[in-house]
Amino acid sequence: MRTIHSLKELRTILRGYRRQGKTIGLVPTMGNLHEGHISLVRKASEAADIVVTSIFVNPMQFGAGEDLETYPRTLAEDQEQLEAAGNTLVFAPAASEVYPEGLSQQTQVVVPEVSDGHCGASRPGHFEGVATVVTMLFNMVQPDFAVFGEKDFQQLAVIRKMVRDLMIPVEVVGAPTVRESDGLAKSSRNGYLSAEERKLAPVVYLTLQQTAEKLAEGRTDFQTLEQDARKNLVAAGLRPDYFNIVSSRTLKPATPEDSDITLLVAAFLGTTRLIDNLSISR
Ligand SMILES: Nc1ncnc2c1ncn2[C@@H]1O[C@H](COP(=O)(O)OP(=O)(O)OP(=O)(O)O)[C@@H](O)[C@H]1O
Ligand SMILES: CC(C)(CO)[C@@H](O)C(=O)[O-]
Numbered sequence: 131m132r133t134i135h136s137l138k139e140l141r142t143i144l145r146g147y148r149r150q151g152k153t154i155g156l157v158p159t160m161g162n163l164h165e166g167h168i169s170l171v172r173k174a175s176e177a178a179d180i181v182v183t184s185i186f187v188n189p190m191q192f193g194a195g196e197d198l199e200t201y202p203r204t205l206a207e208d209q210e211q212l213e214a215a216g217n218t219l220v221f222a223p224a225a226s227e228v229y230p231e232g233l234s235q236q237t238q239v240v241v242p243e244v245s246d247g248h249c250g251a252s253r254p255g256h257f258e259g260v261a262t263v264v265t266m267l268f269n270m271v272q273p274d275f276a277v278f279g280e281k282d283f284q285q286l287a288v289i290r291k292m293v294r295d296l297m298i299p300v301e302v303v304g305a306p307t308v309r310e311s312d313g314l315a316k317s318s319r320n321g322y323l324s325a326e327e328r329k330l331a332p333v334v335y336l337t338l339q340q341t342a343e344k345l346a347e348g349r350t351d352f353q354t355l356e357q358d359a360r361k362n363l364v365a366a367g368l369r370p371d372y373f374n375i376v377s378s379r380t381l382k383p384a385t386p387e388d389s390d391i392t393l394l395v396a397a398f399l400g401t402t403r404l405i406d407n408l409s410i411s412r
């Protein structure tokens with residue numbers, strides 16, 4: 131497995147693979163890898179000859195006061211895990227390689243509507259940063275397909291819409307959320323939790339499950355269910371950012387006619403912001 135920092139070198143190597151007729155799968159990440167990321171790499175390696183995992187903490191998707199500076203950077207440990215998972219190339223560029231003219235000069239990709247609510251409302255500019263860097267990664271790697279986790283449900287919806295609208299010739303593949311044994315979705319940011327907070331964290335998934343059960347029983351009083359879920363999180367010591375019951379297709383508030391419904395949640399435990407989701411069909 132090779133680690134490449136320069137775009138020029140990446141392009142040269144990938145050109146060689148493409149000439150040999152090899153298929154390329156991309157797994158975009160911000161590093162500090164865990165079993166969730168590794169499941170994406172394994173999925174990619176089942177379908178592609180060459181798997182490229184990018185590791186880049188993208189400054190454009192972080193807002194003021196967020197954790198850009200403190201976000202864990204653990205390249206050596208990440209490389210070990212990737213090697214074991216059958217990854218071919220690690221692309222770990224510096225910010226100056228991705229944004230040579232800085233952020234303010236950068237063209238941006240805006241994906242309206244689907245970016246608007248939920249995390250998009252709480253983190254203004256976040257999905258513009260994600261859509262822009264993912265477009266750039268697609269242009270840098272030119273993969274046949276790219277794998278993204280369903281843990282970041284809205285992000286996946288934004289990327290799918292962007293690829294459709296801009297006719298980007300990359301297949302977007304979703305992969306299920308990998309969880310700890312107590313249900314907590316694996317996330318790099320779980321590492322910020324104190325031991326005490328970590329014990330409380332499973333309530334996020336538990337609340338999703340309890341609400342999904344009520345929906346499966348046929349309840350359509352969505353606002354009451356959302357309020358109850360928020361109260362449940364508060365009672366457990368969390369500070370909910372949002373708990374929204376939406377149409378899985380549009381991410382707009384669910385209606386009683388919707389058969390595919392997704393529950394989206396973001397909540398703070400201390401200063402750590404956790405996100406999760408659960409989809410049901412009824
Ligand atoms: N538990 C998980 N299961 C499946 N995929 C995951 C999981 N966690 C992250 N991913 C996916 O891995 C890719 C890279 O995500 P990222 O590097 O932001 O990891 P993260 O652990 O979600 O970090 P953060 O704590 O910053 O949200 C994304 O497509 C994301 O959806
Ligand atoms: C897709 C991504 C790598 C873009 O920076 C990031 O948002 C992430 O890790 O989910």
Ligand code: BAL
Pocket residue numbers: 191192282285
């Ligand atoms: N996994 C989403 C990346 C972010 O929170 O910035």
